[in-house]
Amino acid sequence: MTDDLHTLAGAYALDAIDDDVERRRFEAHLAGCETCATELREFQATTARLGLAVAEAPPPRLRDRVLADIRDVRQLPPVSPRRAEVRPRRWRRTVAAGLAAAACLVTAASVGVAVHERQRVDQAQAAYQEVAFVLSAPDARSATGRAGGGGTVTIVASASRGRVVVASAGLRTLPSSKAYQLWLINADGPRSAGFLPDDRSRPVVAGAWRPVDRLGVTVEPAGGSARPTTTPIVLISAT
Amino acid sequence: MSDPMRPRVRNAGGTAFRGERGMPAETRPPGDGLVSGQDADALLGRTARGDERAFEALYDVVAAPVHGLARRVVRDPAMAEEVTQEVMIEVWRSAARYDPERGGAMAWIMTIAHRRAVDRVRREQAAGEREARAVHHGTGAAHDPVGERVEARLEHERVRRCLRTLTHLQRESVTLAYYGGHSYREVAELVGAPPNTVRTRMRDGIIRLRDCLGVER
Structure with a gap:
């Protein structure tokens, strides 16, 4: 990996990359770099601890609202687990470009979605999940x-x-x-x-x-x- | 700096200290990260199979961390609630997509939560609302009711201690990004360092934190 991309792992784990192109480059790189993916997981487990340290209970009404909401929300099907293990190395490289392109487009698709338009957010997410469902296939x-x-x-x-x-x-x-x-x-x-x-x-x-x-x-x-x-x-x- | 978890220049161009007043009385302990982590793993597994009661229990384990983080990042209490709601629904929706081999459930949920909170901040910024509301406060505001409330608690204390092992620039880079929701370019602006330096410090800082907190490798 280049030093350039390597140093981005911290910023990525902190969601501190606001340049879509740069973030996509890093994500594309991740798809083909097992050690980077492992490092990122450790980083995310670390930043999660920063979050846990500032826990603060939400108002009780939120619990009722969320529990009522999920009754109307369909759960997504699983994607094949362990895909990193079954995925042949060559595939990773071939698909990295496609993945980067698609991820980039997905990001672009979700940008600009109005905050309060729950439905549109859901649609963007559904579209994203549908794309991810194909990209994550072992035989993609x-x-x-x-x-x-x-x-x-x-x-x-x-x-x-x-x-x-x-x-x-x-x-x-x-x-x-x-x-x-x-x-x-x-x-x-x-x-x-x-x-x-x-x-x-x-x-x-x-x-x-x-x-x-x-x-x-x-x-x-x-x-x-x-x-x-x-x-x-x-x-x-x-x- | 009195509290390494409270970035000194956090409010530059931000919503200042909207969140500081009138802390809800029901603030509860974050609990021990490990215990809730294991709970969360099992509960998320059951949630993935459509078990609403498991989700309910999962909510009780993760809602406070998710909300606390959202509150830190977006500041506005109403927005923080919305972000928490969005995150919890996303957890329900995507539970089956969680892969335990790629890290613990708590980390997965907190990653979603942080991303959502930061997205929210960036959208607000883009919409200009954040600037419109910005109040220019100094770097004082050392008084932190939330911090004091949870200060004695285990996780808070550990994280605090570990944050102190970072260099000044590492700590500022990490906390301004994580708690302040700033991009590394914004952080560079805020601390007056080159962007490349800041992103390197972010990585070095997280590595040091990871090792200090004993995050499984």
Whole structure:
């Protein structure tokens, strides 16, 4: 690891990195550095003690409120544990870029969410969890394609999860009458997999992905097309 | 500095000492970190399986640390309550995502809590509300009812003692970031040191704290 990133571990554990790019760089680095991840865990256990030392009971009404609230909150399913152990080394490197890209986009997605809009926060979190669900799969594979016309599209796909995360950067801005439509393409032909969001910084998760599928992106009328009507600007295979 | 856990220049541009007055009477001991840590591990495991009673018991173990931390960081009592509520709901939601091999439940929850509190502060800052409310206080304010209340307590005492083993700059860097919710760049501004130095001191400071507190390695 570079000294530069190494010294960030303390600031990261203290949530003292306010520059998203810098934080993402560190997180991407963590994904491939076992000793750094271990160090960070120790750091977090240490900073937790700073928190424990200033404990102060909340008003009793909060307890009732929280216990009432959770009845309406669905719990997330577990992700595969021990993924660090089963994850082959090579995968970590390959996927680090994708992970960094997606994590960055996820961060971007959650920034600017209005404080009191609980629902939007929940949606952002749900989207984040959905992305994390794919990224954390032991068999996740990532690939990046350069789009004709500029920009890149990165995918992280997992056969075991049956999903693919699609993130883009620097794609040409389209008029509001057009949209970037996603396709999963195999020998049987293309199937629509939704759109890149207007907020291009947000990654999307497309379901029903199989290892034989390639991901294509075409420019379509804003409402979408049943079949691609233009040549894909990019075509990516994750295998 | 009279209390190493109370950053001296914390209120530069912040909400000053809004939180200092009218401490709630029900302030309770933080308890021994280890005991509640083990409780929290078991309870979080049951919470992950949808056990609402386990979550209730978990709430009783972790609500005070979570709220105390939120209170320290965001200062505003109403906001601290909101942050605590958000954190506890997040714990319920994500309980199954907790991986015991990656650290204790208490550390996991406190990490979520700190992040939420800091996010809240940064959003407020971005919205300009924090500045609008800022009152410029001096560096006095040594009187700290919360600190005095918990001072005798074990965890507080240990942490205090260990914070004293840090160099001045290490301690300021760690506490301004952790309790003050400041980024390392802001800390650099506040203490008048280069950002690179501050982030190095943060890491060195945590390492020293880790070793002093005997955090499992």
